[in-house]
Amino acid sequence: MTQLIRNEWMKIWRRSATIVMVGILALAVAAIGVFTKYQENGLTVPDNEDWKHGIELENKGYKEQLKDENLPEESVNYYKKQIALNEYRIQHNISTNTDYSAWDFISDSSQLISLAALFTIIIAAGIVANEFTWGTIKLLLIRPISRTKILLSKYITIILFGLFLLMVLFFVSFLLGAVLFGLPKESYPYLAYSNGTVKEINMIVHLMADYGFNSISMLMLTTMAFMISTVFRNSSLAIGVSIFLMFMGSTATMLLASRFEWAKYILFANTDLLRYFDGVPMVSGMTLTFSVVMLILYFCLFHFLAFFVFNKRDVAA
Amino acid sequence: MSVVEIKNVSKIINGKRIIDSLSFNVEEGEVFGFLGPNGAGKTTTIRMIVGLIDISDGDIYICQQSVKKNFEKAVQHIGAIVENPEMYKFLSGYHNLLHYARMTKGVTKEKIMEVVELVGLTDRIYDKVRTYSLGMRQRLGLAQSLLHDPKVLILDEPTNGLDPAGIREIRDHLRMLARDRKMAVIVSSHLLSEMEMMCDRIGIIQGGKLVDVQLVKDFVGTSEKIYALEVNKKEHGLEIIREKFPQSQAVINHLHIEGTFSKEEIPAIVRMLVEADINIYSIKEISKTLEDRFLEVTGREEQ
Numbered sequence: 001m002t003q004l005i006r007n008e009w010m011k012i013w014r015r016s017a018t019i020v021m022v023g024i025l026a027l028a029v030a031a032i033g034v035f036t037k038y039q040e041n042g043l044t045v046p047d048n049e050d051w052k053h054g055i056e057l058e059n060k061g062y063k064e065q066l067k068d069e070n071l072p073e074e075s076v077n078y079y080k081k082q083i084a085l086n087e088y089r090i091q092h093n094i095s096t097n098t099d100y101s102a103w104d105f106i107s108d109s110s111q112l113i114s115l116a117a118l119f120t121i122i123i124a125a126g127i128v129a130n131e132f133t134w135g136t137i138k139l140l141l142i143r144p145i146s147r148t149k150i151l152l153s154k155y156i157t158i159i160l161f162g163l164f165l166l167m168v169l170f171f172v173s174f175l176l177g178a179v180l181f182g183l184p185k186e187s188y189p190y191l192a193y194s195n196g197t198v199k200e201i202n203m204i205v206h207l208m209a210d211y212g213f214n215s216i217s218m219l220m221l222t223t224m225a226f227m228i229s230t231v232f233r234n235s236s237l238a239i240g241v242s243i244f245l246m247f248m249g250s251t252a253t254m255l256l257a258s259r260f261e262w263a264k265y266i267l268f269a270n271t272d273l274l275r276y277f278d279g280v281p282m283v284s285g286m287t288l289t290f291s292v293v294m295l296i297l298y299f300c301l302f303h304f305l306a307f308f309v310f311n312k313r314d315v316a317a
Numbered sequence: 318m319s320v321v322e323i324k325n326v327s328k329i330i331n332g333k334r335i336i337d338s339l340s341f342n343v344e345e346g347e348v349f350g351f352l353g354p355n356g357a358g359k360t361t362t363i364r365m366i367v368g369l370i371d372i373s374d375g376d377i378y379i380c381q382q383s384v385k386k387n388f389e390k391a392v393q394h395i396g397a398i399v400e401n402p403e404m405y406k407f408l409s410g411y412h413n414l415l416h417y418a419r420m421t422k423g424v425t426k427e428k429i430m431e432v433v434e435l436v437g438l439t440d441r442i443y444d445k446v447r448t449y450s451l452g453m454r455q456r457l458g459l460a461q462s463l464l465h466d467p468k469v470l471i472l473d474e475p476t477n478g479l480d481p482a483g484i485r486e487i488r489d490h491l492r493m494l495a496r497d498r499k500m501a502v503i504v505s506s507h508l509l510s511e512m513e514m515m516c517d518r519i520g521i522i523q524g525g526k527l528v529d530v531q532l533v534k535d536f537v538g539t540s541e542k543i544y545a546l547e548v549n550k551k552e553h554g555l556e557i558i559r560e561k562f563p564q565s566q567a568v569i570n571h572l573h574i575e576g577t578f579s580k581e582e583i584p585a586i587v588r589m590l591v592e593a594d595i596n597i598y599s600i601k602e603i604s605k606t607l608e609d610r611f612l613e614v615t616g617r618e619e620q
Contacts, residue, residue, distance in 0.1 A: 003419040010416065015407050135403030139461065142367040143420040144393035314330075315369040316361075 004145070004153035005160070012123060012161060021119040025165060026172050029109050033176045036105065055086040081193045088191060088198040101184040102177030103203050109173040110207075110214055116165040117218035118243065124158045124225040125238030128310070132233040137315055151310045155226060155303075162222060166211060192277070217271035220298060221246050224267075227302040231309045257282045270294040318345050320394075320468050320501040321366070325375035328361055328525075335361050336525045338375065343469070343501045348491055350516030350533075351505040358525040359505040360400070363473045366503070367397050380468055393421065396467035400474060402458020406447040410438060410457050413446060414464065421465040428464065436460045436490070452483035459490060470494060470502045476511055488515050544583065545573035546590075547598040554595050558586060575603070 012018050062079040065071065088094070128151070131137040141147060190206035192199050201209075221242050228238035249268035257263040264270075264283040270291040275281050281291075321343040328336040336358045343349045353359050364370040366377055368388050377384040382391035404413045414433070418424040433442050436456040446454065455475070462470060472491070476484045492515070494500045506512050512519060513533060520530040548554045551569050558567045558576060567576030578586065583600065590597055 007416050007419055010412065011405060011408070014405075014412065134405065135401065136405060138369060138399040139397075139403065139417065140420075141369055142392060142395065142397050142399070143417070144389040145420055146389060312371075314371055315364065 001149065001153060004150065005157050008127065008154055008157035009160070012127075012157065018123070021122075022165070022168060025112065025115060025119065025168060028112055028115055029169065029172045029176055032109055032112070033105065033173075033180050036100070036108065037180050052090055055089060059083050059086050084193055084198050085191050092200075094188065094191070101181050102174055103184060103207065105177030105181055106170065106173045106207050107210060109169065109177075110210055112169055113166065113211065113214045113218060114246070116162070116169055117215075117221060117246065119165060120158065120162040120218060120222050121225045121242045121246070122239055123161055124222045125229045125242065126235040127154045127158060127226065127229065129229040129233050129235035129238060133235070141315060147311050148307060151230065151307055155223075155306075158222060158226060159219075162215070162218060166215060170207075170211060213272075213274045216273060216295070217246070217250075217268070220267060220271055220295065223299060223302045227306040230306040254282065264290070265294065267294070267298050270298075319343065320345050320380055321503065322378040323362075323366070323375075324378070326362070326365060326372055326377060327374035328358075328365060328370065329373040334525060336365070339522070339525070339527050340375075341520055341527060341530055343503055345468075345501055346495050346499045347518060348495045348502040348504060348516045350512040350519040351503060351522065352507070352509065352512055352519055353505075353522035355507065357522045359522060360473055361525075362522070363397075363471055363503070363505055364399065366471060367395055367399065368392055369399065393465070394468040395471060396462030396465065396469070397471040398455075398458040398462055398473065398475060399471075401477065402454050402461065404446045404454060404457060404461075407445065409445055410442045410449070410453075410460075413457065414442075414460060417461050418464050424464050432460045432463050435463070452479055452486070455479060455483065455487065459487070463494075466498075468500060470500050472502070472504050474506055475504060476506065476508055484511060491515055542580075543575060543577050543603040545570070545575050545599075545601045545603055546586070547573055547600075548590060549596040549598075553593065554590055557589055557593055557595075561589060562586070573601075 059082075062083050066076065066079050131140055140150065188203070189200040190203050192201050192206070224245070225238045225242040228241055229235055232238070245268070250272070253263055253266045253268040256266065257269060261283065264286050269282045269286070272282075273288065273291060276288040276291070281287075319342040323339055323341050326336060326339045327334060339358075339362060351359050351362070361370060365372050366379075366384065368384055368391075372385050376386075377391075379391040380394045382394075384391045404410075405416070408416070410433075411429070414429050418429055430439075433439055436459050438453065438456055438460065441449070441453065446457065449457065459472075459475075462472075470491075475487050475491075479487065488511070491502050491504065495502050495517075504512070504515060516533055518530065518532050521528045546554070551572075551574055555567055555569055555574050558565065558574065562576065562578065562582065565576035565578055565582075567574055569575075587597060587600070
């Protein structure tokens, strides 16, 4: 199995397109970094001695707003969250006077996960379909290895490739952030709010979790691209459908969710698990457990289709 | 010993019998030619042997292992090129071989280099396959199929698109592998003259059925041969020959008189023609080729 994965890894990295992808990803991080740095010079954080007074005033304002009975639920939740966070800061003496640091930069560049997802989808879409296009599938399948193992090794390689891109993103952001903005002078925790309580979380743990949750839709879309690639032997189709859904999927689901209850069964209603920690679910009544179960069901469905078709297929072309 | 046993194999696609109860064996150390017109089912049969296509009915045994039930055990004895040897063009020849070597247990780096040496690619093995000529790709394909010392070598149309030198090279390799390494070699082709030079035994397939299996020697050679005589008075000559040798089925074909004679009859014919004052410009032996036999056999089936 390791040998098969080494093969797939070699076939990915010996193509210049892959190197270009990593280059683009690193360049994108650099672009965000330079842009932020340039902007930051305009708005230096004032060394506000009186920060406690500031956020007390803020809370007063929020509470006024909350008295409005016509306020939408989302805003109510947002204000309640801000009030709770501010009160926690006052109680535990956690200053708001933090400079923009490498940590913030890593958090900001997590937007680029969608770029990493894009590249992973492209690789996933090609990993089976290309073997058919190149005609190499024939020499690949006449080895004393079951087709299931061959397909599994390809999927594992895709996952490793995705993880690799995420790590590149994380570490390039960290290094670049450290150079451009410096590390924070004293470590400060991230404050997380859920179900009315505030918790302190170690910054690195928070960032990892942030990346992890953001990667769920990447994992699902990659798995889908892999399935389409295997079933239809067509990498363009796999790339097209997956990327279209990546950009349009959640918007379309949102529209459907406002009208129909069944929208909660759509894949994209469930990919953003952070909603259950830091926001509201897409359709009311949805729970974390529900979404996780749905994700697992979709994951299994994609794999069942891919493995079933790959094992049954007559390689005639 | 039969290394490959094909037993009553059928392939049904969309209710149509593409291959119909095919049975034949291939022995150790023999080159078996698989011959048939386009669409007869050569490639389908070969793909069933290597497990690329499901076997609808019957079974195939490689060294007593069933391809249907025990694919991995059976296929480990097979090395194959199915149609053109498609390689990863962006990898070097060496990395292509390394790729396939990793997929079979116990193929060492030394073994890879040994095979490279055998097919004569040592100089170019670290170049990208993109830069290879068709002949070199064919040799790399052969190298790929020999990595694990298979007992059976299967080549689908191995000489397709090769120049005469390349064809000759492949032919010599196959003969050597069958003779020195006791491999059973299965070659499919529609190039009849090639098969004649390459194979020990030939199976003719048509319409998904095996029409005939014969040794090449029996298939081609008989003691009587066809001779073509170039003379100046063809009609007169033909008359004389027909009179004396009615069984020769002599006819006029373009510029020649053609007929079936034994070697011993030739001097008598010459004497007769000279006495009749007919000038003889040449006498040629036309060996009956595999092609003629092939057309005879497949043509007979059609009628």
